[in-house]
Amino acid sequence: MQEVKLPRREREKLRHRRQMLAAALALFSEKGYHNVSMHEIAESAEFAIGTLYRFFANKEDLYRALMLEHAEKFHEALTKALETPDDEIEKLRHYVRVKGEVFGGNLSFVQLFLAESRGARVNIKARLDEEVRKGYDETLERLASVFKRGMTKKRFKRIGDPYALAVALDSVVNAFLLLSLEWPDRYPYPEDPDKVLDILFRGVLET
Amino acid sequence: MQEVKLPRREREKLRHRRQMLAAALALFSEKGYHNVSMHEIAESAEFAIGTLYRFFANKEDLYRALMLEHAEKFHEALTKALETPDDEIEKLRHYVRVKGEVFGGNLSFVQLFLAESRGARVNIKARLDEEVRKGYDETLERLASVFKRGMTKKRFKRIGDPYALAVALDSVVNAFLLLSLEWPDRYPYPEDPDKVLDILFRGVLET
DNA sequence: CTACAATGTGAACGCTGCGTCATGTTTTGA
DNA sequence: TCAAAACATGACGCAGCGTTCACATTGTAG
Missing domain, CATH: 1.10.10.60 (Homeodomain-like)
Known part of the structure; x- marks a missing residue:
């Protein structure tokens, strides 16, 4: 560094x-x-x-460089958030909080990513997507394994497939972030991660 | 008709x-x-x-026609799904099921919509987005009011703002649909809507 | 059958935008 | 101080795209 x-x-x-x-x-x-x-x-x-x-070399190359550099930043931050030696619940809290922070600190990149990433922008990307996507998928896998661990430890109910739960959590987080982007006043991204997690927690946690 | x-x-x-x-x-x-x-x-x-x-008249006009026609179809179907005289839980089940059906029957439109709708595609749309978005927002509002009703009826816990819950549910549904699009075998969109709703239900439902 | 309307056609045009390269400018090292 | 290397410049070539329009073809009504 x-x-x-x-x-x-x-x-x-x-x-x-x-x-x-x-x-x-x-x-x-x-x-x-x-x-x-x-x-x-x-x-x-x-x-x-x-x-x-x-x-x-060309426009696409410039675009790729842009995406790769930022994506790496995101990936590192989220990976680290899930690496903390805390217990599963705490890991999820970290994840929600860190994602909010990185998101907030890179609004224009997020906007760009959302605008160009979904769907089959075949010409552009195709290959790029694969690289960026790889990091994203890896993060999801790590999230999933947190859920899995929590289940074997009997801290989480076996409500569904761990990976599906990871996807669900991540999509809820994304939705809240997007929401806070549109109406920062009415729906600010919560300081307290449990405000987000409760939606899952109160269902997933073993009572 | x-x-x-x-x-x-x-x-x-x-x-x-x-x-x-x-x-x-x-x-x-x-x-x-x-x-x-x-x-x-x-x-x-x-x-x-x-x-x-x-x-x-021109390319954008063609695009607009495409979007409007399909969006209307979606909007109608989802609105109807939430209009059924059933109780709140049943409405949510309807929503999840119907969304899955309409989604499955219009894959290429969904793909296009996801690809072009997010973010600031300023030139294109801007006006179009407003029209399509309107329908989408309306659907979310209706979903929110289902949650609200459920709360006043004490069927749902007051875990968060009804609109936020609506957004959360919808995003989870979308995520599952997307997932089923990528891995139809491993993660097919569930026949039983409760497979999706459980993620929220088991937390939201008053015990 | 004929004249008119409706519909279909595709070559041509203007414009935008990517990418090149011959030329000018600055830095380096001796 | 000077030559060579590294770097910066922007006018230009060229390809592709959206859109137009004069003309051809097909259907209709009298």
Whole structure:
């Protein structure tokens, strides 16, 4: 994680790259992939098109870089949240809380992801999706194994397949996050993770 | 609902229109709005481009027609499902079952909807979204009021805001549907709606 | 059979947007 | 100080797409 000792030139190069990615993210998330031109991105980042193409082979490559970098961040955070040595219930609480935090700190990326990710955007992605998706699926598997462990420990009722439960929890979390995005005032994402988990907990927990 | 008594010519016109819409839906859902050209649609429907433009003013108009027609179908079905005079629990069961049915019968539309609806596809839609979204929101409101009624009747615990519960249920249903789309064998959408509802019920129901 | 309306056709046009490359500018190292 | 390497630039070529319109074909009514 230490990258301070790079030749002056290289550091600037990286900084430029980041600026371009940032500009691209802002534009993509606001207008959607297809409604943003490479010229627009270059202009917004205050570089010439040629320069943009010096960093990214083409539009899709730029997009892929954007997605991969952010997705990795998400994946790491959520994985770590589930790695804490706490018991199962506490793990789920961590998950809900951390997901809310990472989400809130990367709104434009989330917006972009939701806008472009679902369905068969065959040309774009197809391969990208596979990579991003892999991390997401892995997270879901870890979530599922938390449920599974909880069941064998008799802390959770065997209400359904652990993976299905993981999917259910994650989708509820997503729904609440989306809701808070639309009406931040009326439905803010709750500080207390149990406000979310109760929906499952009060049913899943062994009484 | 009876439209049989139309002049021969008109009926053919309608049939052609439907063929074009069907071709468009197939292509859009497979490749996404922006990756399908009007030429492609025309060819796939076995008409000339000029003919296509005789039926739809432009690409967006065609897309709008597609979305509106299908969305209406969905909206009607779900509204009816919640209108049955049964008690609250039965209504929810209806909802889960009917949504599964309509979903299963319109896979390509669902795929298209999921692909294009989320996020800020500013140019396209914006206005369309508003129309389709309206129906969706209305359905959610009705769902919410089912939860509310159930609470006042003391059949449901007051675990959270009724609207939030509605959103949660709907998102779980969607997640299960999506899941069944990806792995039909391992996670088929359950015949028995309680398989889905249990996740909420066993927590929400007053013991 | 004829004239008119309705419907179908596809070549052509204008425009947008991706990606290239010859040229100019800055940095480096000797 | 100077040559070579690294980097930046933006006018241009080119392909693809949405849309139009003058013309052809088919159906209808008198």
